[in-house]
Amino acid sequence: MIRYELAKAQYAKYGVDTDAAIAKLKEIPVSLHCWQGDDVIGFDHDGPLTGGIQTTGNYPGKARTPEELMADMDKALSLMPGKKKLNIHACYAIFEEGEFVDRDALEPKHFAKWVEFAKERNMGIDFNPTFFSHDKVKDGLTLSSPDKETREFWIRHGQACVRISEYFAKETGIPCVMNIWTGDGYKDIPADRMGPRMRYKESIEAILSVPFDKTLVKPCVESKVFGIGVEAYTVGSAEFTLSFAASHEGCLPLMDNGHYHPTEVVSDKIPALLCFFPEIALHITRPIRWDSDHVVLFDDETKEMAKEIVRCDGLGRTYMALDYFDASINRISAWTVGFRSWQKALLSALVTPNDMLKELQDAGNMTKLMVMQEEMKTMPFGDVWVKYCEECGVAADESWLDDVLAYEKEVLAVRK
Numbered sequence: 004m005i006r007y008e009l010a011k012a013q014y015a016k017y018g019v020d021t022d023a024a025i026a027k028l029k030e031i032p033v034s035l036h037c038w039q040g041d042d043v044i045g046f047d048h049d050g051p052l053t054g055g056i057q058t059t060g061n062y063p064g065k066a067r068t069p070e071e072l073m074a075d076m077d078k079a080l081s082l083m084p085g086k087k088k089l090n091i092h093a094c095y096a097i098f099e100e101g102e103f104v105d106r107d108a109l110e111p112k113h114f115a116k117w118v119e120f121a122k123e124r125n126m127g128i129d130f131n132p133t134f135f136s137h138d139k140v141k142d143g144l145t146l147s148s149p150d151k152e153t154r155e156f157w158i159r160h161g162q163a164c165v166r167i168s169e170y171f172a173k174e175t176g177i178p179c180v181m182n183i184w185t186g187d188g189y190k191d192i193p194a195d196r197m198g199p200r201m202r203y204k205e206s207i208e209a210i211l212s213v214p215f216d217k218t219l220v221k222p223c224v225e226s227k228v229f230g231i232g233v234e235a236y237t238v239g240s241a242e243f244t245l246s247f248a249a250s251h252e253g254c255l256p257l258m259d260n261g262h263y264h265p266t267e268v269v270s271d272k273i274p275a276l277l278c279f280f281p282e283i284a285l286h287i288t289r290p291i292r293w294d295s296d297h298v299v300l301f302d303d304e305t306k307e308m309a310k311e312i313v314r315c316d317g318l319g320r321t322y323m324a325l326d327y328f329d330a331s332i333n334r335i336s337a338w339t340v341g342f343r344s345w346q347k348a349l350l351s352a353l354v355t356p357n358d359m360l361k362e363l364q365d366a367g368n369m370t371k372l373m374v375m376q377e378e379m380k381t382m383p384f385g386d387v388w389v390k391y392c393e394e395c396g397v398a399a400d401e402s403w404l405d406d407v408l409a410y411e412k413e414v415l416a417v418r419k
């Protein structure tokens with residue numbers, strides 16, 4: 004491969020070892036969210052998606068059963084380079100024929116099929132209690148509801164999920180990141196902003212009071228600015244969740260880059276949090292004007308986030324998960340484009356001469372720093388990407404789409 008050899012030499016000029024970058028990326032797990040495959044519906048309810056989030060589009064062929072979802076995911080997984088982890092939501096519980104239990108009574112056995120799926124593919128599992136799309140969401144509130152019974156139901160759900168998370172970690176031998184996100188909030192100006200937050204705090208504490216091994220289960224709290232129909236006030240705001248994580252040992256802050264004001268960037272928040280937290284978690288998405296959850300692309304902010312993780316030596320301390328849902332295009336392609344984009348961002352960060360650039364900054368040589376940062380943008384990154392994909396046994400170019408389109412014709416198109 005002449006092109007790779009030339010690229011390698013060019014990067015070496017700046018002290019970058021592209022072989023080492025490729026080898027490193029192969030070991031870094033990224034969580035793939037099952038919910039892109041069925042528009043965040045799951046298997047435990049017939050109702051609509053609630054919680055202030057929304058999928059738009061009606062592309063044919065979405066998965067309707069665990070078998071279909073797993074088959075679709077398998078197709079997507081086969082087209083992506085790199086190490087994968089599976090990310091599932093509690094609403095994806097798989098019941099036996101005729102069986103049903105409510106969310107507060109979920110048990111590990113309801114996820115045994117997912118464990119089997121993950122193990123066969125050498126993947127760990129991340130987990131999410133589902134605090135939405137359910138009739139026990141009362142007036143848009145769950146863990147922060149003023150109604151005790153409502154709160155208690157959702158606390159029991161969270162506790163069940165801690166047990167299930169531990170089961171995942173034990174079964175796979177890989178720690179399970181358990182993310183707590185609720186859409187709790189108000190459409191219009193509340194009269195009491197602190198009350199719901201105090202209740203939310205106590206409820207999360209109650210969830211985390213069940214005994215669990217902190218090396219196996221990594222609980223996170225995810226913040227948000229607003230949701231659809233929840234425009235005026237969000238209980239789990241940025242300050243709330245960050246302070247919660249900071250004051251509760253073993254609890255990680257989770258930043259979703261769709262959940263901040265439009266001029267804020269998560270790339271700048273990553274190094275801030277890494278100064279204080281031993282571990283952090285991310286939801287990687289692409290917001291357009293709002294938390295729209297578009298498919299992740301290889302765009303500037305995506306690259307910048309990956310760069311910060313790598314530059315801060317944070318790869319081993321940052322749990323990375325994709326979180327988007329596009330129902331307007333082929334869902335397997337959506338999964339694949341998003342995962343490959345984040346892989347590109349990580350690889351591109353790994354072949355950035357970070358030490359050299361840091362030295363220029365510390366020497367106050369901002370003139371050369373600008374020149375070098377610009378120079379890096381036209382380095383032959385594409386040739387390194389091709390090599391990485393080849394080593395991972397996946398197509399390096401767009402030809403993977405032919406595979407998806409063939410699958411669409413054979414499998415998706417016949418789902419009516």
Ligand code: RNT
Nearest residue numbers: 038056131184259286326
């Ligand atoms: C919603 C949050 C949350 C969800 C998933 C499905 O705004 O980002 O993480 O997307 O739990």
Ligand code: ZN
Nearest residue numbers: 225259286326
């Ligand atoms: Zn998220």
